[in-house]
Amino acid sequence: MDNLLIDNDATWTCLKIAQLAQWALQEEVLLTPKPGLVDAADNGAHRDLSLELMLLSAQTLTPYFTEMSSVAWGQPTGKLLREKIGEIGRDAESAMLLATRQVNTHRGAIWALGLISAAAAQNNRQSDAVSLCARAGAIARLNDKYIPITFSKGKSACQRYQVTGAKEEAQQGFPSIIKLALPTLRASRAKGDSEQAARLNALLVLMANINDTCVLSRGGENALLTVQHFCQEIIDGGGVAAENGMSQLLKLGEIMIEGNLSPGGAADLLSATLFIDALENKLISRFHYATN
């Protein structure tokens, strides 16, 4: 009985959801070697980012994930919820910029992990990946009349290259996570790859397939295509655990640093993938534990 009460306690579960979000952001940045991105070895193609700054940013954001899940706890999807999440998301962005002295460390991640935190708290008995992403997508599709109309590099890249970006990925229920990254992560683990290799393979499949507006705005369409083809070749060769896989990944890292390219969007979707993977395992098993 005690277990059931603890499991149903909103405060406890929302704190747990936010802790998992922070964990996922930390695991993403610590994963090494990532091409073009900040990791434990170097700052990739970034001059204004570092491992310490990324970890500080992840820590700063945690209370906002708690807040987003708390306002969503048991709530149906609707405009009121969308607007509350939007307001907390904007506060999280301001807190991030204050903590990092105006460096954009996790804008896309606030969006993706914020929506998923809310979706997890809406109904913690349906925390399988498909249900979570469907609920997060339904929130993202609602209009938030308080969103300020501002310039963003993402919007400008989407218009210039006629592609969809972070907003649409969420609105469509994160298809790149459900169809690509999560299956890749799990298939790689199932075939006996190390956890590091499984996560790097998930990153590569995202880089090979999404329209990363960070790559587009830094390097244009040709750069995106080159990076995508390179990643696909590593995947086709059996991934990073295969012979030459790791050396190819390191070569890609060099090319990306030379070309000043960084796949920030793929990094955010990797942290969202790790978050969903953990939520599915932890929230589902706690529910079964409580009811059995």
Ligand SMILES: CC(C)(COP(=O)(O)OP(=O)(O)OC[C@H]1O[C@@H](n2cnc3c(N)ncnc32)[C@H](O[C@H]2O[C@H](COP(=O)(O)OP(=O)(O)OP(=O)(O)O)[C@@H](O)[C@H]2O)[C@@H]1O)[C@@H](O)C(=O)NCCC(=O)NCCS
């Ligand atoms: C819907 C929003 C995400 C806004 O999106 P938009 O495209 O308008 O704006 P951006 O400011 O460009 O942010 C998009 C960020 O999303 C990541 N991303 C890029 N491509 C994709 C993709 N295909 N799928 C998913 N995610 C993607 C990416 O974030 C990462 O990169 C950031 C660094 O980017 P940038 O500053 O451009 O970096 P650099 O190239 O390094 O800059 P320089 O050094 O050259 O100066 C990093 O932060 C990663 O996170 C894109 O940046 C959403 O933010 C929104 O509408 N918010 C409003 C509040 C709200 O409603 N919230 C609700 C729930 S939380």
Ligand SMILES: Nc1ncnc2[nH]cnc12
């Ligand atoms: N590891 C990373 N390096 C650079 N930008 C990022 N955005 C999210 N994660 C990142």
